[in-house]
Amino acid sequence: MKTIQLAVVAALLIGALGVASPAPHIATATVHIKNFAYVPPNLTVHAGERVTFVNDDDEAHTVTATDKSFDSAGMDTNDKWQHVFAKPGTYTYFCQMHPYMKGAVTVL
Numbered sequence: 001m002k003t004i005q006l007a008v009v010a011a012l013l014i015g016a017l018g019v020a021s022p023a024p025h026i027a028t029a030t031v032h033i034k035n036f037a038y039v040p041p042n043l044t045v046h047a048g049e050r051v052t053f054v055n056d057d058d059e060a061h062t063v064t065a066t067d068k069s070f071d072s073a074g075m076d077t078n079d080k081w082q083h084v085f086a087k088p089g090t091y092t093y094f095c096q097m098h099p100y101m102k103g104a105v106t107v108l
């Protein structure tokens, strides 16, 4: 019985927190790494948006800026790495382990 009461209280608390926290303002975009390629290879986001990179391959990959301004380091299978693109511009990146893998994020 106590367990049920605790569960109800916990659910109510979680519900209250959900209502209290402001709706996430940051739009999110996802780039999958699949078959040795970034999908989509070209992505356009707005400044301040967070991009999630997910490695769907069995092979490790990185998301490394051409100018080295960001670097995911090695991502294993199913690893996720996020980066917030704060300033407008075009950011090209590649995989350090497979340099022929290339992608770009255009930030508006």
Ligand SMILES: [Cu+2]
Pocket (backbone or CB within 6 Å): 036, 060, 061, 062, 095, 096, 097, 098, 101
């Ligand atoms: Cu790679």
